[in-house]
Amino acid sequence: MLLIGLVAAGGASAAVSTVANAEPAGTAPRAQQLTVEDGQELFRANCASCHGLNAEGTENGTSLIGVGAASVDFQVMTGRMPMAYSGPQAEQRDPMFTQEQSDAMGAWVASLAPGPEVPSEELLDVSQVDEEGVARGAELFRINCAMCHNVAGAGGALTEGKWAPHLRDIDPAHVYEAMLTGPQNMPVFNDANISPEQKREILAYLDYLDENPSVGGFDLGSLGPVSEGLFIWIFGLGGLVAVSVWLTSKPN
Template sequence: MATRKKTGRRHPLASAALLIIGLVAAGGASAAVSTVANAEPSGAAAHSQALTMQDGAELFRANCASCHGLNAEGTENGVSLIGVGAASVDFQVMTGRMPMAFQGPQALQRDPQFTQEQSDAMGDWIASLAPGPERPSDELLDTAQVDDEGVANGGVLFRINCAMCHNVAGAGGALTEGKFAPNLHDIDAAHIYEAMLTGPQNMPVFNDNNISPEEKREIIAYLHYLDENPSPGGFDLGALGPVSEGLFIWIFGLGGVVAITVWLTSRPN
C-alpha cells in the first residue's frame, strides 16, 4: 500500500492562525495591564472623609515620594513639585495620570486612584510649600453665562493656540518620540482650565496674561459645544482634519472610481 509522501510544507492557513493567536495573546496582555493599572486602591485611598493638609502630606509620602521625594523636592525619577500649585495636583491626580502606572513617553489618562478629597488634601500641602496656580473656582468654570459670540470667540482662540496639536475639532494628534496631544472630548471643565493654567506634559503654559480667565472659559464653552453638536455632514472620518480627510478621498474615492471604470471597460473582453 503506497504511503503519501510528506512535502514538509505548512498548511496554507497556518500563518493566518499563528497571526490570530499572536493578536489575541497581545490583546489579552494589554487588557491585563490596563486592568491592573486601573485597579481601585485599598486602605487609605478608599477613605473619603474630610482630610487635613497633614493627611495630604502623608498620602503624598506614601504614594508619590518614591519619584518626587519626601518633601516634593524631586528625584532622578520625578521632577520637583515645589511651586506647581494645587491646580497641577488636581489635574494630574484626578485624570489618573499620577501616580504613573509605568514609565513611558508621557503619563496616560486612566481612572483616578484617589478621591477628590484626597487629591485636594495633597494639593493643599503642595501649595503650602511654595506659591503656585490655584484650583479654578466654580465661577471661572461656569460656561452657562457664555453666549454664542463667546463660544465663537472660544473657537477662534482654540484654533490659534491649540489646534496645531489637538486638531481643530479637539480630536487630538501625534507628537514626536511617542508622545501625543490627547482627545479633548467629554473632558471636565476644571481639568481643561487646569491644563491651560499649568501646561502638563508637552503643553505650553497659558497663564492669565496669555489667555484671560474669561477667554479660558470661552474655550471650554467651545469644546463643550463640540461635544453637544456632532458633525452636521455625517461621518466625520475621526475629525482628522482637511489634509488627512482629503487624502482619504483621493485614495479611496478616486481609487474606487478608477476601479469601477476598469471593471466596466473590461467586461466586453
Template sequence: MATKAVRASRSSRSAGRRHPLATVALLVVGLVGTGGAYALFTSSATAETSVSAEALVEEGGKLFAANCATCHGLNLEGSTQGPMLIGVGAASTDFQVGTGRMPLAYSGPQGEKKPVQFTEEQIQALSVFVASKGPGPAIPADMYLTGEGDVSNGAELFRVNCAMCHNVAGAGGALTEGKYAPGLSGVTPKHAYEAMLTGPQNMPVFNDANLSPEEKADIITYLKYLDETPSVGGFTLGSLGPVSEGLFIWIFGLGALVAITVWLTAKSN
C-alpha cells in the same frame, strides 16, 4: 390737701423716671454681649477650618508618601525619576491625579490618561498637601467652569492658541519624540482650565496675563460646543482635517473606481 397731692404726684414721677446713664449702660451691655458672641462664633469657625485644613494636609502627606514620594521625594524635592513639585500648586496636582495621569503606569514620553486611582476626597487631600509646600496656581473657581461664556470668542482664542497642536476641532495630534497632544472631547471644564493654567507636559502655560480667566472660560465654552454639536458635514473621519480626508478618498474612492472598472471589464469579456 392740694399741695400734698402735687407732692405725691411729683414723687411718683421721680420714682418711675430712669437714671440718665441707664440707656448708655444698656447699650454697653448689648454691644459687649453681641461682640462676645460673634468673637466666640468666629474663633470656633476658624478653629474648625484650621483643624480641617491640618487634617487634609496630614492625610495628603500620608497619601503622597505612599504613592508619589518614590519619584518626587518625601519633601517634593524631585529625583531622577520625577520633577520637583514645590510650587506647582493645587491645580497641577488636581489635574495630574484627577485625570489618572499620576501615578504613572509606566515610564514613557508622557503620562497617559487612564482610570483615576484615588477618590475625590483623596485628590483634594493631595492637592492641599502639595499646595502647603509652596505657593502655586489654585483650583479654578466654579464661576469660570459653567460653559456659558462667549463661544465665538472661545473659538477664535482656541484657533490662535491651541489648534496647532490639538486640531481646530480638538481631536488632538502628533508631536515630536513620541509625544502627542491629546483629544479634548469629554474633558471636564475644571481639568481643561487647570491644563491651561499649569501647562502639563509639552503644553505651554497660559497664565492670567496670557489668557484672562474670562478668556479661559470662553475656550471651555467652545470645547463644550464641540462636544454637544453634531458635525454638519456628516462623517467626521476623526476630525483630523484634509490629510485624513484626502487619504480616505485616495484609498477608498480610487480603489472603488478601480474595482468597478475591473468588474465591468471582466463582465464584458
C-alpha cells in the same frame, strides 16, 4: 453553651463597633475631612519614590514645589499620576485616588510654595457665555490650541512619541487646570496670557463641540487632510479601479 456564648459575644462586639464608628448627625463623611497632614502621608506613601519625601524631586521625578493644587488635581484625577509605566508621556486613565484624597495631597503641595489654585465653579460656569463669547472662544482656541489639539479638539501627534490628547467630553476643570499649569509639552497660559474670562470662553467652545455633531456629514475623526486623503485613496480610487475592472471584464 460555648457556641451560644461566642455568638452573643460577637454580636455585642459588632454593636459596640457600629456605635463607636457612627458619624454624628449632620457631619460630612470621614473621607471629606482629610487634612493637610493626611495629604502629606498619602503623598509620601504613593508619590515620594519619584518626587521625594518633601516633593523636592529626584532623578526619576521633577520637583513639585510651586506647582500648586491645580497641577496635583489635574495629574491625579486624570489618572496620569502615578504613572503606569515609564514612557514618553503619561497616559490618561481612571484615577487611583478619590477627589478628597487628591484635594488633601494638593493642599499639602500648595502649602510648600505658592502655585496655581484649583479653579472655582464660577470660573468654569459656561452657562453665562453667549454666542458671541463662544465665537471668541473658538477664535482663541484656533490661535492658541489648534496647532496641537486640532481645530475640532480631536487631538494630534507630536514628536518623539508624544501626542496632544483629544478634548472631547473632558471635565472643564481639567482643561482649565491644563491651561494654568502646562502639563507635559503644553505651554502655560496664565492669566496674563489668557484671562479667566477668555479661558471660560474656550471652555464654552469645547462645550459647543461636545453638544453639536459635525454638520458636514462624516467627520472622519476630525483629523483633516490625513483622514480625508486616506478616504479618497482607499474608497475613491479603489472604487474607480473596481469600476474599471468591471467594465473591462464585460464581454464585447
